[in-house]
Every structure is written in C-alpha cells, then in structure tokens.
Amino acid sequence: MAAAMKKLVAVFTAAFLATTVAGAQTHHVVGGDRGWDVDSNIGSWSAGRKFRVGDKIWFAYSMAQGKIVELQSKKEYEACDVSNFIKMYTDGIDIVPLNGEGIRYFASSKPESCKKGLKLHVQVEAQAQAQDQNQAQHKAQMKTTGVETTNDVSDGDSAAAPPTPSASSPPLTAMSYLTLTFLPFTLYLSYWII
Template structure:
C-alpha cells in the first residue's frame, strides 16, 4: 500500500514538474486593479503625476476612482486637446457615484478630468494608455495600494523556487 502511494505521488510530481517546465516557469500576468491616487484617491491634493509614473495599464485591468461629491464628478473625454484644455463641453461619459470601477477593455488612450474646471487646471486629470494584454508587465513601485503583484522580469530564473521545490519533493519520493 505504501508503495502505491509513493508511486501515485511520483506520478503527480512528474506531472507538476512537466507542467512547470513546459510553461517556462513564467507566471501568467494577472489583471490588475489600479486605485487612482492610492490612499488619497481622486483628490486635488493627490499627486497623480507621481502616482502615474512607471505604472502600466493593460487590457483587462480596472481603474478605481474614489472621490467625494465635494470634488465634483469625473468626466471622460475623447481627445488629447479636450484633456489638455480641460474642455468639458462634450464628454463621452460623466461618472457621478463617488466610487467608479472602470474596465479597460481595449487598447488606446483614455482621458479623465475633474468636472470642476479649477481642479482640472490644477492637475486633477488623468490619461491612461491601455496596452495589449499579452506583453510583459514592468514591476511597479510598492506604492500601489496593495492591489498589484509584480510580474517576472527578464532576469527571473527559468522556473524559480517552485521548480526547485518540486525537484526536492521528487527526489524524496524516488528515495535519493
């Protein structure tokens, strides 16, 4: 009975190791939730330029806007010109709930502005360049509100710790 249990364990380990090796040990890049402005949210006191720096947005990600009614609404506009001039005359959509979850369903650039022109002109606006889902992610700083996990870089070992652990367990089952 013990021999059949060890054989079953060996088969399971071989399948796991084969899976890891077959996939190159790479992790699948997960869809991410980005909380705009981190702890401060969508607020004139937020440093959105710093928050945006080094951040990547991919198809399938979501951006979360948290704001109070005092800050006004959030307008999504169509063009770079509308974005740069804080032109709210023809928005694509107005967001009014105070908590908005916006799915980034396709590639391209999206522009968001404060509906209060004075806040927009002081920098309460955001442009998001949505990149393809397939390309590798760049690791983001730790100031990401706890919603993002770094992806493997080009220097990541072939399969990493999981592969090594699998080999140790396999050696244990084989009896080395």
C-alpha cells in the same frame, strides 16, 4: 463513486486554476490612499504604472472634487475642456473596466480642479505587450543590481540563482487572492469527500 468524485474535484480545480491564470487583472485605485483628490498628485501616481486590457481603474472621490468625466481627445484633456465629454461618472466610487487597447482621458468635471492636476490619461496595452515590457524592466533591474538571469541552461549542470523579490514586483491580483483563499479549502474538501 469515489473515482467519479475524484475526477469531478480534479476538473473543478483545473478549471479554477485556468480561470485564475487567464483572468488575471489588476485593480488600480486612482491616487492611492488619498483617492481622486487634488492633493494626491495623480500624475506622479500614474507614472510608470502599466494598464492592461482587463484591468480596472477605481475612482474614489468626494463631490467637492466634482464628478469625473471621460474626454474624447488629448486636446480636450490638455486644455481641461470638460464640456464635450464621452461619459460622466457620478457615484463617488466608480469602477471603469479597461476593455480595449488605446488611450483614455479622465478629468474632474470642474475645470479649475482639472487645471490643478486632477486628470488622468491611461495608455491601455494588450496583455502580452505589457507582460513583455514588465519582463524587460525586471531583467534590466536585475542587471543593475548585479544579478544576471537567463532562460537557457547550456548543459543542465547549473542555473542562475533565482532573483530576489523587489519592490517593483506586481501586487497580487483579485484572482490570486481568490486562488490562495479557496484552493486550500477545495483540497480540504477533496480529502474528506474522497
């Protein structure tokens, strides 16, 4: 019975960890602390941000800013032509999943707010492509700080020192938090059950 329980706990732990790695996603709160607001400088907030398939963007806004519309084209986005939208978000807190690659355009339903900068375009990349770009940026940053890294160890005698964490390190994802929360609990249970 104890051997079967050990196998069961091992299978659940492995499945949980595999799901965590495969299901990693980032939740982007548009505008940061200020949310979807004319004063939050959405363009500056989105600059340099990587959006990947599987991520979610959160819009938190007041009705004074207008509703949020998803537009069909770059032309409509640049002109703040919100009359021919694809979808309208009206809840005040809207979560938009990024399910496919490509460019998506969002704007305030009020043209005057859109013209003041209350709009967002999102370039959604594939998971692998975004990770490759993040690794390249990290390597470039390490070279500018004087830290060289390599994946090859020629004779097994020495390796480069691990890089120090930087301010550009990606934040923990929701699944990472769940892993950090529930893994110790699972291990605790497996200790007492077995």
